[in-house]
Amino acid sequence: MRLRTLEIVNFRNHTHTVVRCGQEVNGLIGENGQGKTNVLEAISYVCLTKSFCGTADSVAVQVGQNQFAVSGELVGDSGVRYSVGVTYDSEIREKRYAINGSAIERFADVVGEFPVVVLSAESGSITLGGPVDRRKFMDFVIAQSSRSYLEDLLEYRRVLRQRNKVLMDAKLTRRDYADLLAIWSGELIARGVRIMMKRRIFVNELQALVQDSYRKLAGDRETPGIRYRPSVEADEQENEEAVRLRFGEELERKKEEEQRSAATVVGPHRDELEMLINGLNARKYASQGQHKTLLIALKIAEFAYLRERRNEKPILLLDDIFGELDTHRSEHLLDLISPLGQAFLTATSEKVLPPDINWGKANRKFLVRDGAVTYNETESYNW
Amino acid sequence: MIYTAESVEQLTENFAQLPGIGRKTAHRLALFVVKMNREDVVALAKALVSVKDKVRYCSICSNITESDPCCICTNAKRDRSVICVVEEPTDVLALEKTNEFKGLYHVLGGALSPLDGVGPEDLRIKELLKRLSGAGIEEIILALNPDVEGEATTLYLSKLLKPLGMKVTRIARGLPVGTDLEYADEATLSRALEGRIAI
Ligand SMILES: Nc1ncnc2c1ncn2[C@@H]1O[C@H](COP(=O)(O)OP(=O)(O)OP(=O)(O)O)[C@@H](O)[C@H]1O
Ligand SMILES: [Mg+2]
Ligand SMILES: [Zn+2]
Numbered sequence: 001m002r003l004r005t006l007e008i009v010n011f012r013n014h015t016h017t018v019v020r021c022g023q024e025v026n027g028l029i030g031e032n033g034q035g036k037t038n039v040l041e042a043i044s045y046v047c048l049t050k051s052f053c054g055t056a057d058s059v060a061v062q063v064g065q066n067q068f069a070v071s072g073e074l075v076g077d078s079g080v081r082y083s084v085g086v087t088y089d090s091e092i093r094e095k096r097y098a099i100n101g102s103a104i105e106r107f108a109d110v111v112g113e114f115p116v117v118v119l120s121a122e123s124g125s126i127t128l129g130g131p132v133d134r135r136k137f138m139d140f141v142i143a144q145s146s147r148s149y150l151e152d153l154l155e156y157r158r159v160l161r162q163r164n165k166v167l168m169d170a171k172l173t174r175r176d177y178a179d180l181l182a183i184w185s186g187e188l189i190a191r192g193v194r195i196m197m198k199r200r201i202f203v204n205e206l207q208a209l210v211q212d213s214y215r216k217l218a219g220d221r222e223t224p225g226i227r228y229r230p231s232v233e234a235d236e237q238e239n240e241e242a243v244r245l246r247f248g249e250e251l252e253r254k255k256e257e258e259q260r261s262a263a264t265v266v267g268p269h270r271d272e273l274e275m276l277i278n279g280l281n282a283r284k285y286a287s288q289g290q291h292k293t294l295l296i297a298l299k300i301a302e303f304a305y306l307r308e309r310r311n312e313k314p315i316l317l318l319d320d321i322f323g324e325l326d327t328h329r330s331e332h333l334l335d336l337i338s339p340l341g342q343a344f345l346t347a348t349s350e351k352v353l354p355p356d357i358n359w360g361k362a363n364r365k366f367l368v369r370d371g372a373v374t375y376n377e378t379e380s381y382n383w
Numbered sequence: 384m385i386y387t388a389e390s391v392e393q394l395t396e397n398f399a400q401l402p403g404i405g406r407k408t409a410h411r412l413a414l415f416v417v418k419m420n421r422e423d424v425v426a427l428a429k430a431l432v433s434v435k436d437k438v439r440y441c442s443i444c445s446n447i448t449e450s451d452p453c454c455i456c457t458n459a460k461r462d463r464s465v466i467c468v469v470e471e472p473t474d475v476l477a478l479e480k481t482n483e484f485k486g487l488y489h490v491l492g493g494a495l496s497p498l499d500g501v502g503p504e505d506l507r508i509k510e511l512l513k514r515l516s517g518a519g520i521e522e523i524i525l526a527l528n529p530d531v532e533g534e535a536t537t538l539y540l541s542k543l544l545k546p547l548g549m550k551v552t553r554i555a556r557g558l559p560v561g562t563d564l565e566y567a568d569e570a571t572l573s574r575a576l577e578g579r580i581a582i
Contacts, residue, residue, distance in 0.1 A: 066407075092405030158531045165497035179542075180495070180502070183535050 001114055001312050002342040003043060004073040004081075004383065011045075011060055011068040012038035013371035020375070021342070022364030023383055025334065025357055028346045030368030036346035037120075039373065040317045043344060045086045046072040047114035047315060049097050049107040053122065057088045057095055066091045074114055075383075077312050084114070108154060112144040115306045119299050119333075120319035126298060127275055127282050127291045134273040141302050142202050145309035149198050156191040160264055163188055168262040188267060189247045195268040196230050196247075197240055202305075203228040203273065209301035210294075217332055218293050224277050226298075231270035296329050303341075316343035323352035330354050391417065443514070445490040445507050447472045455488060462486040464521040468511065468540065470494050470528055473565040478526065481573045486524075489514065494532040495539060503539065515547060522550040524579055528564055541582045552579040 006019040013035045019026075028036045041060065044052040051060060061068045071085040088095045097104045104110055125133040143150040163184035170177040207226050214224045232247045250266045251258075257265055275282040277290050286294065306314045322330050322345065331354050334343070347353055350365070359365050367374045391413050398409035416424060440446070441453035448454070455461060455475075465486030469475055475488050491506040493499075514520070523544055527533035537553050544551045555578035564572070 089405070091407050092403070094403075155531050159535075162497050162531065162535070169497060180497070180539070183495070183538050183542075184497075186538060187531055187535055 001047075001077060001315055002075050003046070003315060003344075004075050006039070006042060006046065006072045007070070008039070008042045009069040010062040010065040011042055011070055012062060014038055014042070014373075015062065015371060017371070017373045019366065019373055021344075023362045024342055025363040026342070026344045027350070027353055027357070027359075027363070027365045028344065028368050028373070029348070029350055029365060030346075031348055034368045035371045035373075036368045037319055038371075039368065040118075040120075040319055040344055040346065042070045043072070043315070043317060044116065044118070045070045046074070046084050047116045049086065049095070049104075049110050052116070052118045052120070052317065058090045058093070061088060061090045082114075108150055109147075111150055112147065112310060115144050115310050115312055115314035116317060117299060117303045117306065117314045118317045118319070119295075119321050120317070121321075121324075123295060123299070124291070127286070127294050129283075131270075131272045134275070135269075135271060137298075138199060138202065138273050141206075141305060142198055144306055144314075146198065149195070152191045152194050152198075156188070156195055156268065159184060159187045159191060160267070160269055164263050167258055167264070171259065171262045185248070185251055188264065189244055189251075192232075192247055192267045193240055193244045196232065196234075196243060196271070199230070199268070199271065199273075200228050200236070206298075206301050206305055209304050210297050213300035213304070213332075214293060214297035217297060217329060222278055222290070224275070224282075224294055224297060225279070227274040227276065229272040229274050230268070231266050231272075292325060292329065296325070296333060300333070313341040316341065316345075318343060318345040320346055320348075322347050322354070327354060331356070440490075444488045445492060445510065446475050446488055460485075464519055465524065466511075466514065466520060466522075467524040467526050469526050469564065470533065470536075471565070474526065474528075477565045477567065477572060478576070481569045481576065483573045483576050484524075486522075491527075491536070494527055494530075494536040496532045506536070508540070508543070512543075515544070515549070520549055522552060524576075525551065525553040525582075526564065526576070527553075537582075545582075550581065552581050554579050 002023060003021050006017075006021065008014040008017040008019075010016075017035075017039070019039065028039055030036050041051050041053065044050065045060075050057070067087060067089045069085065069087045071083070074082045074084060076082070082099055083101070085098045086095065095107075097107055097110060099110075099113075126137045139149075139153055143153060163181070166177050166180050166184055169175075170181070203226055210224055210226055214222070232243065232250050234243045234246050238246075247266070254265050275294060277286050277294065280286070282291065282294055303314055303316065306312075316333075318333070325333070334354055334357070345353070346368075357363050364375060391410075394413040394416060395406065395409045398404055398412045399406050401409075404412070416427075419427075437449045438447050439449075439451060441448045441451055441456055443452045443456045446453050446455065450457075462485045465484075466489050467478065467484055467486055468489045468491060469478065470491055470493055472490055475490065478484050478488075489507070489511050491508070491511075493501050493506055495501060495503065495506070515523075523540075525537045525540055527537050541551050541553070554575040567575070
């Protein structure tokens with residue numbers, strides 16, 4: 001998947017920006033606060049209907065305006081073209097998303113259509129942060145490769161909130177809510193089990209990919225691992241039915257704790273994706289360099305996983321990571337892109353980018369200043 | 384908005400209370416009314432008041448109606464042995480359009496949703512049970528929305544209804560996830576109705 005053109009109107013500090021992208025590396029270069037990340041965010045709106053930073057749509061509308069519009073032309077690896085448009089009106093709080101002119105009613109239907117892999121400063125939390133950051137990573141990747149996973153996840157979250165409300169009501173009113181709670185437990189288990197099974201399979205597949213890319217980055221000295229630690233403990237071999245029973249037993253066992261805390265204490269929302277280096281928990285024991293290598297390995301694995309699943313190379317969004325990485329690691333990352341993929345990377349100076357990028361036709365360098373993007377258009381633009 | 388008339392302001396406020404209408408659209412609508420023929424404006428105003436005055440809920444099935452009981456409940460040709468339970472009056476409309484269902488309806492007035500403060504006592508469940516205590520009902524079709532609240536309500540009702548001895552079915556989950564009944568096309572809805580499953 002590649003982005004051919006991008007047009008941004010009244011979005012963040014971009015009043016009107018048009019980017020005609022290169023087929024491979026697109027470098028967005030400019031000083032701090034000029035609007036580089038905003039361009040990546042706009043790409044994220046085109047591909048995922050929303051910001052990769054998880055910020056609210058209303059904040060992205062240019063201050064003093066009440067509507068933004070972002071549109072782009074995408075080209076699939078097979079050559080199929082899509083024109084995508086997103087608008088948001090902050091007054092009526094309405095977002096519209098259209099592919100080839102037809103409006104998409106449910107944004108969840110878009111997830112995975114235009115796969116994206118993001119690496120930014122915040123990605124560091126995947127190896128350094130709490131379990132919630134790793135679940136987010138896992139969900140983001142699986143959702144882009146499986147529509148039914150996303151459906152289950154969205155419904156699970158809704159059921160969880162409903163169930164927690166029942167627990168809260170029960171605590172506050174001291175009435176008997178057992179019947180209602182049982183209903184919501186059933187709904188929770190049905191979706192929770194499917195989520196757990198998919199996560200287990202995903203982690204197994206990703207594990208091999210992570211080990212492979214880690215070895216390429218750091219050699220054989222260290223072995224990384226990722227391990228799925230579901231909050232409802234179950235053996236690897238256990239089937240869906242067995243896990244379902246376990247989930248029910250766990251809820252029963254934690255009944256009193258749930259009553260006390262008025263919250264659901266077991267389920268996929270409490271899962272952990274453990275990361276290890278040489279068998280030791282990375283979050284606790286890994287060095288800074290090991291963290292970086294592990295993160296890059298994870299991202300390369302994510303890229304490979306999505307490419308495999310979607311039969312489509314994802315678009316890479318790399319925000320401010322050069323300079324953070326040594327040349328060796330960043331070159332490995334860029335090896336990924338050529339010959340077929342496309343990447344957008346931001347940097348405050350050209351100097352921090354890998355020196356061997358051949359700027360010109362396929363690789364384009366854009367200067368970003370005060371919400372405007374300029375490009376020295378000497379090459380013809382005809383892809 | 385210093386340059387506008389007070390009555391336009393008032394109408395803007397009123398329009399803005401409607402769902403899906405922001406202040407800007409409301410203002411545009413109000414200005415449109417200024418431009419309309421007097422007769423059309425009077426007709427619009429009358430139509431609004433008449434809806435409020437004439438339409439009420441059917442005392443049997445809770446569907447919206449102008450005559451109580453509604454024309455479905457009083458229609459002798461309808462199959463009185465089947466009741467289809469739905470969330471809202473719009474769902475009745477959607478199902479009627481399929482021309483597939485010839486029984487009676489029961490409108491619950493929503494679905495279980497603790498987050499919205501909607502519990503069993505807020506839905507017309509007691510009324511449903513009362514209808515069932517009368518003779519002749521053989522099947523209950525639960526046709527609630529295919530979202531988590533609709534599903535939970537289906538589960539709740541089936542636990543309640545099954546001991547009563549009649550056949551309880553639900554419409555097939557052929558509807559795309561997240562599509563409310565009222566938005567489903569007629570063919571899909573017919574299929575969902577045909578493919579209903581016993582619970
Ligand atoms: N809604 C908005 N309306 C107008 N300007 C905005 C809006 N949101 C952010 N900005 C401006 O955009 C600029 C930040 O843009 P961006 O985050 O893209 O910078 P950057 O080039 O990535 O900088 P850095 O190198 O520091 O990461 C800031 O000047 C900020 O004030
Ligand atoms: Mg930035
Ligand atoms: Zn009626």
